[in-house]
Amino acid sequence: MKLRTLLIIILHVLIAPLYGMSSENNPALKSTPTLTLELATRMVEVAARYAEELHHTVGIIIIGTDGFPLVLRRHEETPGIVYEQTLKSARSAWVSKKETESSFPIIIDGQRLGGIGVGGATQSINKQIGTEALSVFHETVAKKSPVLSANKELLKIILYVRRSEMLETTDFYSNTIGLHQRSSSNLTWNEFEAGSVTLCLHVKDKNSSREKATNIALYSGTREDVKALHARLIDQGYSVTSDINPKRDKTMGRLQEKATMTTFWIKDPAGNTVQLESLRTN
Numbered sequence: 001m002k003l004r005t006l007l008i009i010i011l012h013v014l015i016a017p018l019y020g021m022s023s024e025n026n027p028a029l030k031s032t033p034t035l036t037l038e039l040a041t042r043m044v045e046v047a048a049r050y051a052e053e054l055h056h057t058v059g060i061i062i063i064g065t066d067g068f069p070l071v072l073r074r075h076e077e078t079p080g081i082v083y084e085q086t087l088k089s090a091r092s093a094w095v096s097k098k099e100t101e102s103s104f105p106i107i108i109d110g111q112r113l114g115g116i117g118v119g120g121a122t123q124s125i126n127k128q129i130g131t132e133a134l135s136v137f138h139e140t141v142a143k144k145s146p147v148l149s150a151n152k153e154l155l156k157i158i159l160y161v162r163r164s165e166m167l168e169t170t171d172f173y174s175n176t177i178g179l180h181q182r183s184s185s186n187l188t189w190n191e192f193e194a195g196s197v198t199l200c201l202h203v204k205d206k207n208s209s210r211e212k213a214t215n216i217a218l219y220s221g222t223r224e225d226v227k228a229l230h231a232r233l234i235d236q237g238y239s240v241t242s243d244i245n246p247k248r249d250k251t252m253g254r255l256q257e258k259a260t261m262t263t264f265w266i267k268d269p270a271g272n273t274v275q276l277e278s279l280r281t282n
Helices: 002-020 037-053 080-096 123-143 163-176 223-235
Strands: 059-063 069-074 103-108 111-119 153-161 189-194 197-203 214-219 262-267 273-277
Touching (some): 037 111, 069 080, 080 103, 080 111, 153 163, 223 262
Parallel strands (some): 214 273
Antiparallel strands (some): 059 111, 103 111, 189 197
C-alpha cells in the first residue's frame, strides 16, 4: 500500500508540470490544457477569411481535445465527399500527431489538444489555409490573452492610386519596403501581407468624384449582421449613393450580395470610407 501511494505521488510530480506549464493563468486555455470552443471558432474564422481572400471555397474542421469535431465550416457548395475527407484528415492529425498537406495536429508541450482538417482546394492551398488556422492557435496561446471574436476586426487598408501610378507604387511596397505580395502584379488591384492586416492598392474609379484617401475594411459578422447594420444606418439618415464623394455627409454605398461576402461602404466624418464585410458563413 505504501509503494502504491509512493508511485502515485511520483506520477503526480512528473505529470503535473506538463499540464500547468503553458495553461496556467492563460485565458485562452483551461486549467487542464483543452482546446476551447472560443479559440477553435476564432481559428476557423481567420482561416475561412483567408480562404475567401484566395478565392477558394473549402471545408474546415477542428477536432477537439476529446477527438470529436468541435467546429465545422462547410461551404454550401462543397460536396459531401470533401466533408468526409476533411473530417478524416482532421481525425488523422489528432491521432497521429503528424502534419500532412491538408491536416495539422494541435499540440502544445507535447500534449495533443486537437486537429485541423482542410479540404476542397489543392493540397498547396489547403496547407496554406490550415497553417493560417494553426498560427492563430499559437499566437493566441503565446499572448496569454482572452480569445477575441473577429467581429469588427480590421481586415484591410486600401490605398487608392491612379492607374498610371499602380506599377510604381506596387514596386515601392514590394521591393523598397519589402512587403510580401500576395497576388500577382495587377493593373487594378494588388495585395500585400502587412502583419495582421492586408495592404491593398486599388485603382481609383474614374467615374467617382472621390479624392485620394484611405479606405479600411472591417469584418462585421455574418451576412445578416451586415444587412441589419445597413438598414439601421438608413434609419439614421444615411443616403445610399454610388459616388464615394468625401465632401458629402452621411452617405454610404448600396448593399452588395457578392459570391464571397455581403458588403457595403460608408463614409466617415473625415471623408475616408469604411468597407464592412461578412464572411460567407450563412
